Amino acid sequence: MSLEPSDEARPGRLPSWRLLDLGRCAPARAQAFVEAVAVSVGEGRVPNTLVLAQPSAPYLSLGFHQSFHEELDPGFLERRRIPVLRRVEGGGTTYLDPDQWFFQLAYRDEGGGRGGPEDLKRFLRGPVAAARSLGLSAELRAPSDLVVGGRKVSGNAGGDWEGAHLVVGGFLLGADVRAMADALRLPHPALRPLLRGLVAREVTSWEEAVGVRPPWERFRQALASAIATEGRFEARTGAPTPAEEARFLEETLPRHSDPAWRELPPAPRRAGSLVRRLRIAGPHGLLVFRGSGEHLAAIVDGDRLVEAYRVGDGPTDALEELGEDGDGRAAVAELVASTPSFA
Amino acid sequence: MTGAPQDPADAEACPVAPTLWLRLEADGTYRVGLTTTAARRAGAIVHYRGPVAGRAYAAREPAASLESEKWVEHLALPLPGTVVEVNPLPTADPGLLNRDPEGAGWLCRVLAGPTDGRAAPPSVPTGAPE
Known part of the structure; x- marks a missing residue:
């Protein structure tokens, strides 16, 4: 033709x-x-x-x-x-x-x-x-x-x-949100449930939205x-x-x-403590920062901090959510503010 | 091409790569960069991968790439030849291509040279960032 x-x-x-x-x-x-x-x-x-x-x-x-x-x-x-x-x-x-x-x-x-x-x-x-x-x-x-x-x-x-x-x-x-989240590399295994939850919240499917494909x-x-x-x-x-x-x-x-x-080589890492930047959908994403003996994680909506977490370096260390009033959350908010936004 | 340095704006009309400018240097190499027009049209550039120093590129062969708003532009050099120098700055700071594309954000210097005249198929197009 x-x-x-x-x-x-x-x-x-x-x-x-x-x-x-x-x-x-x-x-x-x-x-x-x-x-x-x-x-x-x-x-x-x-x-x-x-x-x-x-x-x-x-x-x-x-x-x-x-x-x-x-x-x-x-x-x-x-x-x-x-x-x-x-x-x-x-x-x-x-x-x-x-x-x-x-x-x-x-x-x-x-x-x-x-x-x-x-x-x-x-x-x-x-x-x-x-x-x-x-x-x-x-x-x-x-x-x-x-x-x-x-x-x-x-x-x-x-x-x-x-x-x-x-x-x-x-x-x-259809959306295999578990596979979508599990395919992505994270610096600590305790962050995996956080990522799974984020993907499940932000991603849907034709079948889920309409009931039929x-x-x-x-x-x-x-x-x-x-x-x-x-x-x-x-x-x-x-x-x-x-x-x-x-x-x-x-x-x-x-x-x-x-x-x-x-396996083309990666772009050079920017200076600073940001070790993972995952945009999941639109302005929604997960940022992970390297702290002293710990990782700090932020779920963000554009430049707004939605949830903040900390996890120690030990492979079995558990994820701890940082409350609204704590110093830890303020520190994460500061890190988020210094990071390029998903917005 | 004359011996005088070309104004980037003059080079913008280059039919091989209209997004790029080139300027003849005193040593006979060409300095290559992104035009201001192309940088504006791209929007905020978030990724840049440059050419490999020391490598020869044929006409139309992808040598560099940039990404903005999920759009990747694969750039061929405006003339075939060997890349003799790459500018590490835009690789480390892609936003420089928006801020100063015809100054500090230049991409590479090329020694123009004969090729076999054929467009190379795309291979692994670009090399290790600086």
Whole structure:
């Protein structure tokens, strides 16, 4: 399928995009086939493209700038033995599984957008509209989360890759919040229940919010239609080209299998006592500071301290909540104030 | 390209990498940085990973990356060549790219050189932060 330039040039005619429904497929294909598509899109060999996919198995996805060793819990990796992929887009570590359904846009400036964070907001209007048409009252929480009742139901990110812009995201049809929390590395085991509670509070799912999940066929139709309407293009069902399939096998997959790609070195740690900064959803996150013989933890909402905790260095030391009036909480509040906010 | 230092604003129109400026230095290398326009458009930059000193980069090969509001921009050098120096400051303080992209936030110096003329496929694109 190809664009017909004469039609494109006709006044009032919407540009045509290709719709690729990869269906249920291996994690690497669900996550990264769009990177092979981006090359074709960037070269102008295929139209701008909307990809839909479901991963067939759980895996972990690191944001492009995140550190494999600092982000992921070694015990979780040992127990679960699931793939770890480094996406080319931004954002934080995500645990993904067959209960999460993906949408990915690859586009050029022409008929798409100029790229950058503004495109995220613009193209996420489609998934919001699709969710609402299916009974899920989602809304955008900037920069890129979709939320229901303030709880995250869709995480999204973007980037420029090989001459194309990419907006990628997915809906949580179900949410394994335990796995999401347990995949993340923490400096002390006593912090794990704290993180599990935070993830459970801030993350929801289609099933939890509505009581039932839509069938894939209905979901894909609603999503493709709404993304096309909001993006002002016409989606035409297509198939991957042989060049895209070849590039995926010969370049994309080997790169994602390369430990040097997966384990890119971390950014340098900023000076100070902050040892872990975990954004869970929007402004909500967990900060952990190194104290003298202890760790201090803060659950924050933007720059506001919600809860404060202390735990000693011993591996069996218990977590202690710091009350409103104590000096300990004031010290944690001071540390939070000196840390870049999630807001 | 002339022997005179280029104004970053002039270099902004470079068709290879419109987000970057370059300036010819006295030693024949090019200093490369992010344009003010690109820095503004990105918003608050929270991550930056620079190129590897001593490594040659082909045209269009990702050499550096920056992230703002969950958007990652992968930057190719505006001309193929070998990176002879990287500026460690924006790696340690990505916000510098917003505050002074055409001054203290320069990215690297490049010795322009011949390549095989082909765009390199993306590999492990960037190296260890300083």
